[in-house]
Amino acid sequence: MAAPHPDDAPAPTGRMVTLTCTHPAQGGTFIARHEGRVVFVRGSAPAETVIARLVDDPQEAADARFWRAEAVEVLEPSPDRVPTVWPEAGADGVGGADWAHIALPAQRRIATEVLQDLLSRAKVTTFPVEEAQVEPAPGDGDGLGWRTRVRFAVDPEGRIGMRGWRSHEVRPVGLDPLAVPEIVELDVPSWTAPAGTEAIDAIAPSQGPLALVVVGREVDPEALELPARWDGVDVSVQNASGLHPVRGDGLVREQVGDRTFTVAQTGFWQSHRLAASVLSDVVEADLGVRDGDIVWDLYGGVGLFAARASLAAGPGSEVVSVEGSARASALAAENLADLPGARAAHGDCTAWVRSAVAAGARPDRVVLDPPRAGAGAELMRLLTSCVTMRIVYVSCEPSTLARDLAIAEQEGWRVADLRAFDLFPHTHHIESVAVLERAA
Ligand SMILES: C[S@@+](CC[C@H](N)C(=O)[O-])C[C@H]1O[C@@H](n2cnc3c(N)ncnc32)[C@H](O)[C@@H]1O
Structure with missing residues (x-):
């Protein structure tokens, strides 16, 4: 059974306990055991003993299957612990850099462990799980100065x-x-x-x-x-x-290569200064578009991947960027206006695909980049029923990616490739790109 997500647990009080963390859990925490329960410890590292503050009231949480805690003092440091890159972040400080005290290569090793564990737990079987590795973003040296x-x-x-x-x-x-x-x-x-x-x-x-x-x-x-x-x-x-x-x-x-994208100040754009370029390159290579292809860019934002697919596929192609925010979709229409065959559609992706499939649509290739909740079963089943060649799934949440890949496998598809990038250094977040093809 999948480990429970620590965010499901009840609220704080403050008892101090000594805990030894063993391995990482989903969500940036590390697993320890105390009084017969699993404790998810924030601010620690693998193979580390800490004094931690329980953030669940042991009385109220008496029946909880797990508790949560925050490390406040290190007794025996992890071999992965380094002086934090951000002293103001941490248990009594600000959020947003929950792995700032862990060496950068170790962060990627730990994120890899979490990703592989999630794929195994979701029973993804068509891709060798050990080949799923978190890579640095090409061009990112120290993992600092990236957030735009x-x-x-x-x-x-x-x-x-x-x-x-x-x-x-x-x-x-x-x-x-x-x-x-x-x-x-x-x-x-x-x-x-x-x-x-x-x-x-x-x-x-x-x-x-x-x-x-x-x-x-x-x-x-x-x-x-x-x-x-x-x-x-x-x-x-x-x-x-x-x-x-x-x-x-x-x-x-925002400039990516020699194209400029207009984005609302309050709208979505990839946060890492290198992310839009890195992901566009990977998506283009993974889609492998050909002239004349029909391509859907689902959860398309302002048309980042649609533009790249349209340029790669040429004027005989048909590329649609589907986006739920009316403002982003209108900007996608402007950003794609010079590309023959490319257009923007506004709507919920699942509803849009449902009606396209009902009308007999058969896209050759689809890229989808959903928010953390993932695509979900209905959309995965629709896509696996209608796409003729390839689905490229870009994900900022490996647990929902793993779930959705397993659904595609049940529908007769296989995971042909999976790469993961450290586009959020010094945090536990990772970005993954998976390629799905019909199993032979
Ligand atoms: C992770 S962003 C990706 C945007 C784009 N691919 C990019 O890289 O710039 C997810 C996008 O999905 C949109 N979105 C969220 N839920 C949606 C839904 N149910 N249907 C359509 N779009 C949705 C959001 O507005 C956001 O623009």
């Missing part, structure tokens, strides 16, 4: 920081070593945000000015007092009535 999107949290007094692990508390933050230098230089935390601000998003696109979005239902765009150091920065307010550009047009521009 950073969300700051704001407390009721307007102080800007970041949220703690599983906490709503806003904790002070100085330099974020994972953010690209352009965002660090904005020095967002030293600003005092206006009343009602809940969050501030900092965006460093690969082209054009940086952007800041001040988020809060009640924030008045007219009342913003911006420091001089942000003179060249585009600024918007996202309040109850929508996005209000104060400076700029509410959009950012």
